[in-house]
Amino acid sequence: MSPIGPAARLHIDWTRCDGRGLCAELLPEALTRDDWGYPLAAPGRVRSGADKSNVPVTGAELAAAMDAVKLCPLLALRITRP
Amino acid sequence: MWAFGRVSGLVSMVLLTASVLLGILARSGRPLLVIPRFSVTLLHRNISLLAVVFLVLHVAPLLLDSYARVNVVDVVVPFLGSYKPFWQGLGTVALDLVAAVVLTGVFRHRLGPRTFRTVHWLSYAMWPLALAHSVGNGTDGTSAPVVAAAVVLCVAVLAAAAWRMSAGFLETAAVRRSGGNARKGWGRP
Ligand code: SF4
Numbered sequence: 001m002s003p004i005g006p007a008a009r010l011h012i013d014w015t016r017c018d019g020r021g022l023c024a025e026l027l028p029e030a031l032t033r034d035d036w037g038y039p040l041a042a043p044g045r046v047r048s049g050a051d052k053s054n055v056p057v058t059g060a061e062l063a064a065a066m067d068a069v070k071l072c073p074l075l076a077l078r079i080t081r082p
Numbered sequence: 083m084w085a086f087g088r089v090s091g092l093v094s095m096v097l098l099t100a101s102v103l104l105g106i107l108a109r110s111g112r113p114l115l116v117i118p119r120f121s122v123t124l125l126h127r128n129i130s131l132l133a134v135v136f137l138v139l140h141v142a143p144l145l146l147d148s149y150a151r152v153n154v155v156d157v158v159v160p161f162l163g164s165y166k167p168f169w170q171g172l173g174t175v176a177l178d179l180v181a182a183v184v185l186t187g188v189f190r191h192r193l194g195p196r197t198f199r200t201v202h203w204l205s206y207a208m209w210p211l212a213l214a215h216s217v218g219n220g221t222d223g224t225s226a227p228v229v230a231a232a233v234v235l236c237v238a239v240l241a242a243a244a245w246r247m248s249a250g251f252l253e254t255a256a257v258r259r260s261g262g263n264a265r266k267g268w269g270r271p
Contacts, residue, residue, distance in 0.1 A: 016195060019254055020111040022120045037111060037254040071120055073108065075195045 006056030009080045010065045012039055014053055016076035023068040023077060030055050030065075054080070083147040088221055090139035092228070095216045097133035098180070099235045101126060102209050106242045111253040127187070134184055137177065166219050173215035179208035209239060 010030070012023075019037030031039045040052040057065045062079075069077045104126035113119050144152045152170075156163045158178065161171035183205050190198035217224065217232050245251060252258065 018111075020108075020119065021253070022123060025118045025120055035254075035257050037252075037257075067120070070191075071123055073123065075191060075198070 007059040007062050008057055008065065010055045010057050010068070011078040011080050012053045012055065013076045013078070014038060016074045017072075018074055018076075020073060022071055022073070026064045026068045026071075027055075027057065027061055030057050030061055083143040084149055084221075087140055087143040087147065090136045090143070091216065091220065092231075094133045094136035094140055095212060095235070096231075097129055097136060098209060098212055099239060101130040101133055102205060102239055103242050104129060105205065106246050109246070110251050130184060130187070134180065137180065141177070169215055169218035172211045173219055176208050176212040176215055179204045179211070183208065206243075 010023075010027070017038060019033065019039070021033055021037055021039070024031040024033050024039045030042055030045055032042045033039055041055040045055055046052055065077075065079060069079055104122060107114060108119070108123045108126050111119065114122050117125070141152075141157055145154065145157070151164050156170065156174065158174065160174035160178075161167050163170035163174075182201050186193055186198050186201040213232060213235065217229065220228060222228055249255060249259070
């Protein structure tokens with residue numbers, strides 16, 4: 001993460017997501033999967049206790065994040081500005 | 083034209099089958115050996131689009147062929163054709179379903195997940211119609227190699243469909259079943 005903060009945020013809509021894991025493959029640094037396969041912010045990405053469904057992504061990860069938004073079979077992902 | 087329309091029809095049947103199989107695999111959330119999940123999804127999409135290309139190459143030549151006597155209305159409206167109207171009509175219905183599935187797939191970000199998923203289910207109706215059309219309407223549809231190929235495709239899709247309906251289908255099935263307090267493990271179609 002650059003000192004000026006994340007380039008964007010990836011919002012995960014857990015009500016739509018079914019934990020198919022595409023996004024975690026595309027963003028291995030930013031996302032991990034819980035036991036049920038659902039993606040959430042990787043440890044260290046957000047302050048502990050913070051919302052794990054709004055994941056900060058770096059400028060370098062932005063392209064992969066946009067691919068994930070496009071490819072998510074359940075349209076559960078969205079890019080939001082920080 | 084006639085021969086070309088036949089070959090492209092058979093190619094699109096094989097591609098549609100591959101697409102259905104990859105779609106089922108993608109739905110399971112599993113990678114394919116070394117191919118990651120997002121690549122399986124991309125393959126599913128690209129092979130479907132390739133099947134559409136071959137469907138155009140299948141239908142367009144028959145429109146131009148004087149022997150086939152297919153007109154523009156026959157391409158969209160089923161069961162009006164002059165040659166084996168029933169079997170040709172099955173192909174027409176399948177073609178309409180492919181158009182619906184592909185268009186809602188391409189525009190799914192605008193249509194939303196509900197429309198996309200509901201229409202996408204029609205793929206399961208499309209596939210057997212397309213196969214019946216291939217065998218019943220094709221000039222060499224009942225020749226030994228085509229029938230043998232049709233049997234192979236059928237077994238593959240039936241096996242995949244059976245797997246799709248089995249309890250262990252999802253990659254995370256075991257955890258979701260055992261964990262009574264899963265965050266949101268309840269049923270999805
Ligand atoms: S790609 Fe979509 S459905 Fe799959 S885990 Fe990510 S957000 Fe969930």
